[in-house]
Amino acid sequence: MISPIRKRPPFSLKSQPGFGTIAGLCFVMLYAPIITLVVYSFNAGKYISMWEGFSLQWYVAAWGNEAVQDATIRSLYLAAQASVYSTILATMAALGTTRTPPFRGLTAIYAMINQPLMVPEIVTAVALLILFAMIKSLTGIQGMVYLVIAHTAFCIPFAYLPIRARLEGMDLILETAAADLYATPWKTFWRITLPLLWPGIIAGAMLAFVISLDDVVITEFVKSSGQETLPTYMLGQLRRVITPEINAISTLLLGLSMLVVCVLFFIERKFGK
Amino acid sequence: MAENRGTGQEKAEHSLPAAISAQRVTKVFGDGKNKVLALDDVSLTIEENEFFTLLGPSGCGKTTLLRLIAGFDQPTSGTILLRGEEISHLPPNQRSVNTVFQNYALFPHMTVAKNISFGLEMLGKKPDVIEKTVGDMLALVKMEALRDRRTDQLSGGQQQRVALARALAPRPQVLLLDEPLSALDYKLRKEMQIELKQLQHDTGITFIFVTHDQEEALTMSDRIAVMHVGRILQVGTPRQIYNQPSERFVADFIGKSNFLSADVLAVEGRHARLKLSSGQEVGAAIPDGMTPDGSVTVVVRPEYTQIFPKSNDAGDLQGVLENIVYLGTDTHYHIRLPDASIFVTRSQNQCKVTEAFRAGQSVSVVFSPDSVQLLRC
Missing domain, CATH: 3.40.50.300 (P-loop containing nucleotide triphosphate hydrolases)
Structure with missing residues (x-):
């Protein structure tokens, strides 16, 4: 006796009632504000909510605005430094938590490394403000160093997560094989671990870069006068007359972030196995 | 060791x-x-x-x-x-x-x-x-x-x-x-x-x-x-x-083995006379470094045995053939012994020879004394 094989379709959320509507709604809520922002950045008029024709004048205005130039350079410099330092620290942390035998307190260390993801940003901001004020009054040291330190600190978990994920996906047997073939631990790191870890490190660094570029709360509290970054400059503008120049700057930032995401995707496709 | x-x-x-x-x-x-x-x-x-x-x-x-x-x-x-x-x-x-x-x-x-x-x-x-x-x-x-x-x-x-x-x-x-x-x-x-x-x-x-x-x-x-x-x-x-x-464990892990428990009846030089639990008596060579006494385990490899149709009480073991498993190169015969355990014999197949046995018939098994291995229990 052969019973007829009835093929049941595999479970799919798509077949649930209302799936399309809810999904559509989510996309609208996600993208409607961004699309509005981008569209109005090309507004010829000087209001951010009244369309008066197409123009690139606000891009030109933003480009020529010395305050914007200054803030942009500072933001990029800060994000570059923070992403380099936090990626180096995160790489070391990821090696320490995946390339050692499991030890007591490993979970606590994960929690500590990821602290900036859990502690409310405003708390960190206030804490840093107080601590840095004390250090400034004790040592008299001024400058960008405080912003760099603050950004490095909260970027660490963002750099750490992709690097650790990459390391966990890399079989320890390769390092074992290198040691078996007479490589010292140092040589093993340079010839095997690091080359295979590169995609993770680049992903971590780019994520840290974007996170630093975008930060308002901690920067606002830690910066001294004359240390505006692009986001804090924009925040400051909101207190005055808002023009579509803000839209233009936001659109450029959006473009930069999308570029980073595309590069990440490309790296993952090309090198990630 | x-x-x-x-x-x-x-x-x-x-x-x-x-x-x-x-x-x-x-x-x-x-x-x-x-x-x-x-x-x-x-x-x-x-x-x-x-x-x-x-x-x-x-x-x-x-x-x-x-x-x-x-x-x-x-x-x-x-x-x-x-x-x-x-x-x-x-x-x-x-x-x-x-x-x-x-x-x-x-x-x-x-x-x-x-x-x-x-x-x-x-x-x-x-x-x-x-x-x-x-x-x-x-x-x-x-x-x-x-x-x-x-x-x-x-x-x-x-x-x-x-x-x-x-x-x-x-x-x-x-x-x-x-x-x-x-x-x-x-x-x-x-x-x-x-x-x-x-x-x-x-x-x-x-x-x-x-x-x-x-x-x-x-x-x-x-x-x-x-x-x-x-x-x-x-x-x-x-x-x-x-x-x-x-x-x-070694006999069991490597190759197929039959294990029979037996009592030692007599030892003559490097040769022992054993009485299987089924009642039959068999002879076996004694491995180096072993002095058999009391009861022992006899290891018999399936391919070192021969199966015959039962004609009289001759042979080392008697039993009833339960299963015939044809494997291409050879055939396995699963024989139920009087003590209810299963004994497996194996014989190499010849081309174009039809199966001489059928399940359910009484058979006897013969193995030569130097083809078995004695183990302490």
């Missing part, structure tokens, strides 16, 4: 030291409740230029022993000597021992040639020496055409060859192979078994091969150590292991 260790040390004084000598090696993993005794006071001597196999079911400690020799783990106690020099405390990169890993562990970001040259580079060999050795190794494993391929573009069998070449290139004193054939399909595995044996012969390097596949072990090895729950039960040539198993 004590005897083995003794002979090993005598040899060491008179001729070349053994390639590997493990002395009272114990390995414990974990602590407290999770403590696992992976190796229990193991002593073993592996001679120079030997194809030596560690054979046992998973969890028997064979891979642990291999990892200790390679230096990936440290023994809890005991010492390991490589050509007479203690290596237990050395990290893996300072031991002239290379490993072929179960899943090959080829470096995915390097070409075939770069994989093979890695060990040589780490040893600081000159570029022209490296170049020549890599060429030789590629030729040895017949992979010249693929020298610049990335390793993820290779088939399983090709990866296997690269892993072998990579491990052999630095000319280690001992090559360790951790179930390297288990990922290959049956036919390729058979081919590689012969090739590995040939490779060992050609290179003259001592091979230590780990497997759970008894057929693989019998095919390739000069000597086999059978392991079970952290101990070595028996060390010997494939013939010794198969024909003179020292313990019931």
